[in-house]
Amino acid sequence: MRRHVFLTGLPGVGKTTxxxxxxxxxxxxxxPIDGFYTEEVRKNGRRIGFDVVTVSGKRGTLSRTRNDAGTLNSGRCEYRVGQYAVDLPSFERLALPLLTNVNGKDDKEKKVYVIDEIGKMELFSEPFIQAVRQILDGTAATILGTIPVPKGKPLGLVEDIRSRRDVKIFNITKDNRNSIVQEIIATVQDCRKLNGN
Structure with a gap:
C-alpha cells in the first residue's frame, strides 16, 4: 500500500526535471498540488548556490557559496554543506507554511505535496523534519519528493523514508530518466486514490 512517491539518484541525473x-x-x-523544489543559481556560468521555489512561483534563498554568502538574507550563517552556506531562516519562511497543517481541516483541497528535496541542507531545520514526518504519517496528502543517494553519514529522515513500506522509490538513472515519467505519474495517481482522493 503506497501512499508517497520519492525519486532518488545521483546529483544532476534529472530528478528535479x-x-x-x-x-x-x-x-x-x-x-491540486503545492510544495517546493530546489533550483540551481548560476552567475557567469558558475553555480553559486540553490534557491527554493514554490509550486506557485515564490522564490527564496536556500544556499550560496562562501564567496557569494554575503547575499544571504539572514546575515551570519551557522549552517554549511561543503562550499555552501545555508540560509535556514529563508528556507523555513518559504517552505514551512506550505507543509504545516496539511493533515488539518483547513487544507483539504491540497492533495499532492512536492518536496524537492529532503537533503542535508533542508535537514538542518527541525521544524521541517517534523512537518515532513507528519505528512508521511497522515493520510490527507501524498508526497512527491526527492531524496539523495546514500553517501557518507546516513541522514535520519532519509533512511526512515527508504525503510517505509508505504513509500515507492524510483531510482533515476541516465538510462531511464526519459522513459519513466509516465510510471511516476501513474504511481502518484494510485497513491492519491489510496489516500481517498
Missing part, C-alpha cells in the same frame, strides 16, 4: 514534468501533467489533469 522529472518532478517538473510530473507537476505539469498532474496540474493539467486537475490535481
Amino acid at each position: 522529472l518532478i517538473h514534468k510530473t507537476i505539469d501533467v498532474l496540474k493539467s489533469s486537475g490535481v
Whole structure:
C-alpha cells in the first residue's frame, strides 16, 4: 500500500526535471498540488548556490557559496554543506507554511505535496523534519519528493523514508530518466486514490 512517491539518484541525473514534468501533467489533469523544489543559481556560468521555489512561483534563498554568502538574507550563517552556506531562516519562511497543517481541516483541497528535496541542507531545520514526518504519517496528502543517494553519514529522515513500506522509490538513472515519467505519474495517481482522493 503506497501512499508517497520519492525519486532518488545521483546529483544532476534529472530528478528535479522529472518532478517538473510530473507537476505539469498532474496540474493539467486537475490535481491540486503545492510544495517546493530546489533550483540551481548560476552567475557567469558558475553555480553559486540553490534557491527554493514554490509550486506557485515564490522564490527564496536556500544556499550560496562562501564567496557569494554575503547575499544571504539572514546575515551570519551557522549552517554549511561543503562550499555552501545555508540560509535556514529563508528556507523555513518559504517552505514551512506550505507543509504545516496539511493533515488539518483547513487544507483539504491540497492533495499532492512536492518536496524537492529532503537533503542535508533542508535537514538542518527541525521544524521541517517534523512537518515532513507528519505528512508521511497522515493520510490527507501524498508526497512527491526527492531524496539523495546514500553517501557518507546516513541522514535520519532519509533512511526512515527508504525503510517505509508505504513509500515507492524510483531510482533515476541516465538510462531511464526519459522513459519513466509516465510510471511516476501513474504511481502518484494510485497513491492519491489510496489516500481517498
